[in-house]
Amino acid sequence: MTTRPKAVVLLSGGLDSATVLAAAQSEGYDVHALSFRYGQRHLTELRMAARLVARHDVANHKIIDIDLRQFGGSALTSDLPVPQDRPINEMSSGIPITYVPARNTIFLSFALAHAEVLSAFDIFIGVNAVDYSGYPDCRPEFIATFEALANLATKAGVEKTGRFRIHTPLISLTKADIIRKGLALGVDYSLTSTCYAPDSETGVSCGQCDACQLRLRGFADVGQADPIAYRKA
Amino acid sequence: MTTRPKAVVLLSGGLDSATVLAAAQSEGYDVHALSFRYGQRHLTELRMAARLVARHDVANHKIIDIDLRQFGGSALTSDLPVPQDRPINEMSSGIPITYVPARNTIFLSFALAHAEVLSAFDIFIGVNAVDYSGYPDCRPEFIATFEALANLATKAGVEKTGRFRIHTPLISLTKADIIRKGLALGVDYSLTSTCYAPDSETGVSCGQCDACQLRLRGFADVGQADPIAYRKA
Numbered sequence: 001m002t003t004r005p006k007a008v009v010l011l012s013g014g015l016d017s018a019t020v021l022a023a024a025q026s027e028g029y030d031v032h033a034l035s036f037r038y039g040q041r042h043l044t045e046l047r048m049a050a051r052l053v054a055r056h057d058v059a060n061h062k063i064i065d066i067d068l069r070q071f072g073g074s075a076l077t078s079d080l081p082v083p084q085d086r087p088i089n090e091m092s093s094g095i096p097i098t099y100v101p102a103r104n105t106i107f108l109s110f111a112l113a114h115a116e117v118l119s120a121f122d123i124f125i126g127v128n129a130v131d132y133s134g135y136p137d138c139r140p141e142f143i144a145t146f147e148a149l150a151n152l153a154t155k156a157g158v159e160k161t162g163r164f165r166i167h168t169p170l171i172s173l174t175k176a177d178i179i180r181k182g183l184a185l186g187v188d189y190s191l192t193s194t195c196y197a198p199d200s201e202t203g204v205s206c207g208q209c210d211a212c213q214l215r216l217r218g219f220a221d222v223g224q225a226d227p228i229a230y231r232k233a
Numbered sequence: 234m235t236t237r238p239k240a241v242v243l244l245s246g247g248l249d250s251a252t253v254l255a256a257a258q259s260e261g262y263d264v265h266a267l268s269f270r271y272g273q274r275h276l277t278e279l280r281m282a283a284r285l286v287a288r289h290d291v292a293n294h295k296i297i298d299i300d301l302r303q304f305g306g307s308a309l310t311s312d313l314p315v316p317q318d319r320p321i322n323e324m325s326s327g328i329p330i331t332y333v334p335a336r337n338t339i340f341l342s343f344a345l346a347h348a349e350v351l352s353a354f355d356i357f358i359g360v361n362a363v364d365y366s367g368y369p370d371c372r373p374e375f376i377a378t379f380e381a382l383a384n385l386a387t388k389a390g391v392e393k394t395g396r397f398r399i400h401t402p403l404i405s406l407t408k409a410d411i412i413r414k415g416l417a418l419g420v421d422y423s424l425t426s427t428c429y430a431p432d433s434e435t436g437v438s439c440g441q442c443d444a445c446q447l448r449l450r451g452f453a454d455v456g457q458a459d460p461i462a463y464r465k466a
Binding site: 062064065066067068070071072073095099100101102103104105106109110112113114116117136137139141142145146148149150152153154155157158159 | 295297298299300301303304305306328332333334335336337338339342343345346347349350369370372374375378379381382383385386387388390391392
């Protein structure tokens with residue numbers, strides 16, 4: 001029997017959420033990982049999530065099916081093209097086509113349901129407001145408001161048996177800082193996938209989408225080689 | 234081509250959401266109805282939702298599959314028994330076992346995603362804080378906080394192309410007031426199901442759960458016969 005407090009960790013299988021998983025464990029939490037099959041065009045990330053869970057000896061990992069393709073509106077859940085070779089300094093001007101409407105709101109809502117049933121009050125999410133590619137639901141004010149909502153929405157919040165906290169250990173870090181933090185925590189970044197448009201058969205990353213470019217620049221800033229392969233880097 | 238503003242209406246197929254659907258139409262909205270197959274033990278409500286959509290000539294009705302049974306924790310999504318014959322004056326003391334963790338947060342998150350893709354800014358939900366059986370996610374402060382979240386979470390909210398509003402036309406009405414309002418709007422309550430534990434084959438309502446009792450008292454207060462059948466009433 002563990003006596004560690006439980007935490008729900010949103011785990012996409014990307015670089016950021018792998019780092020968050022390690023951070024939550026290093027803070028002493030018993031991690032319950034939560035991933036989503038949400039209609040994303042590629043499932044490479046979910047394969048990585050499963051490998052991360054095995055490596056980090058996580059007790060519980062749930063994968064929830066939610067079909068966001070029924071709504072559409074994003075390059076990640078439809079046939080809209082993913083931008084390639086966009087200059088990094090243009091990424092934070094405007095919200096890109098890879099934005100998935102209300103995705104983090106939906107993911108956090110499921111994490112809240114899971115946490116409430118587990119009697120957990122701590123939810124970890126790897127949002128980042130520095131290299132954040134302009135997503136509205138990665139901003140600190142969004143997270144703070146979701147935390148307030150969590151404490152109003154739930155039986156546990158109303159009965160004051162605990163106070164929900166949304167942990168965002170990466171929110172103010174650059175990509176290089178995130179990688180440094182993860183390496184210090186022993187994260188094996190070969191078990192992560194960040195690409196918005198990986199090869200559908202091999203899962204190899206493109207090296208040209210916004211996410212690949214930010215990741216590659218992060219490793220370059222740290223002075224380390226990225227351990228994953230790229231079609232073009 | 235309609236020029237009416239679009240609204241997303243959360244439609245369970247119960248008495249309350251049927252009334253909300255009619256209210257949204259009477260306010261001039263082009264209704265996009267949204268229902269969930271969330272692992273509830275009975276699907277009678279969804280059959281009613283489909284009949285309501287047909288009767289009210291709603292352009293679009295989506296049914297989203299989300300399996301909240303993976304989390305459990307509620308009599309509505311597991312084998313826990315639904316309370317029967319509880320005195321009505323005891324219903325608002327404490328949060329009942331029929332509470333589904335974070336359900337309205339999840340439902341509103343999907344409604345927000347749907348609205349954002351439709352370029353709709355109006356979301357209707359039939360929550361009620363009078364005869365509300367003690368659910369935390371039916372309170373005005375929960376709704377106000379979700380509305381704030383919606384305007385932070387989304388591209389549309391950030392770019393100020395519009396302001397999301399969560400409409401709760403029933404929130405301060407008694408069950409009798411809701412029924413009066415619905416009857417005035419032409420709602421056919423024979424096309425609704427409210428019961429937490431209807432007969433699994435016939436869909437007939439039990440007449441003894443909290444929801445049936447509140448509904449029956451509402452019709453009695455209005456001085457009308459409830460048009461649906463009950464096993465025991």
